[in-house]
Amino acid sequence: MLVHRSGTTGIGRTITTRWTVAGTLLAVLALLLTLPGAASAADAPARGSARMGMGVVAHDGRGGLPRDSRAVQTEGVDVSSHQGNVDWSALWNSGVKWAYVKATEGTYYENPYFAQQYNGSYNIGMIRGAYHFATPDTTTGAAQADFFVNNGGGWSRDGRTLPGVLDIEWNPYGDACYGKSPSAMVTWIRDFLNRYKARTGRDAVIYTATSWWTQCTGNHSGFGATNPLWVARYNTTPGTLPAGWSYYTMWQYTSTGPIVGDHNKFNGALDRVVALANG
Template sequence: MPVHRPGTARREHHAAGVLLAVLSALALLLTLPGAAQSADGENVPPRGSARMGQGVLEHDGQGGEPRGGDAVQTEGVDVSSHQGNVNWSALWSSGVRWAYVKATEATSYRNPYFAQQYNGSYNIGMIRGTYHFATPDTSSGAAQANYFVDNGGAWSRDGKTLPGALDIEWNPYGAACFGKSPSAMVSWIRDFLTTYKARTGRDAVIYTATSWWKQCTGNYSGFGSTNPLWIARYDVSPGELPAGWGFHTMWQYTSSGPIVGDHNKFNGAYDRIQALANG
């Protein structure tokens, strides 16, 4: 029979109490915003933190450096709150001539660095536009398009403003396809695009990855004749495109740019970017 020395039980009780307090604190932290967990126990980022291409590395991986070619391409970047205040003069000096800035997400988030990023890119001489990170499980496509236009996604024919972009890709907060069937996803996207055009007069750019598009829209081909394609693929070439598009307009080729942000190539010379801006 074990012998308990005086004070042993007290110390054991105190240690158990400390352990219980630590576990309780950890449990509380996991319930706070930004520290949520999915049903399978994986950490979920805070709402609003999603950025363009967030799921590309996880789902499609990173290949080699992009190959050069005979076609002229023009360097661009996309940024969000993750980049904070951007050094636009350094980007301009490196050859970047166009930019997209995250404006909104869902119907509740606005990029707190939007003014510095959007106005800064314009002031340095870049042609710039804005994008909306879609969350089709939280509200309708029309509601999100209206929120986008009202909070930075509008367009003007000033020769320096690109049409807004719909960032539709893997859901960082849950199921990849936001709990929607392919037909329901296509309907949601159409709702967004139709509303955006009604509000601005422009067809929005669609940013996506081919693998996501196949999985979540059933490789729907109906938007290729109207909406410019911004393809995400971190490899030596844009690769296979989603159904309906015979060519891409923009290509996000890396998430680790030499200065800041994701880097992209416009499929054409600078005057073709001007043409897209002018509508």
């Protein structure tokens, strides 16, 4: 840092003082930007590009594939515009039997590949549903639930349509908890869930990671009795679950599937997937 040191009185001292203060402020700013969770505007991705598990590797790390527990589980996949047009035949032939497709984000984004992905998975024989990437710092939970339902996130009792998912996780665009206190975050989530149920008659699935839930909701336990849990953890086991849930319904275990999309295990045989679809 260049500091002008010539002169000890008058304007010279003033300039030196101002340069020194400015240098100190710049150094403090540089330090803050290196702290965990800090992100500059230049580092943030484009609005709308967020997808399930985007922050899991960065915050929870990447582990091995699931251990063989001998429990019956059913393979699933989740996709977004990141995958573009999906080869559903290849996924079906690989053993994938259910799928979730990103429909919306905030109240400003709709997945341009939604029709190909949502209808394509259905047409190949999968049980499928839609998910919403939440941005609690942009609009209310109720407004985002309405936007989701109005743009692909609805539900019908046809045995092939899963209830919608609230994807609530790390903010890829800024502060991890979207600038909300734990109590304010819980209120936002409750508003979304209540409006979704009022619109569809179904309790939405909550997709989250235990570490984010603990940090940003204070490990709130109030949703476990009504909302199925889809837990994200890229490791050999799902690990400790968020408070309120004694078991998971779905587990996202990797973001590097053998074909495309994030891969998941449904905690049960295919008939249990159908049961969730039927409500």
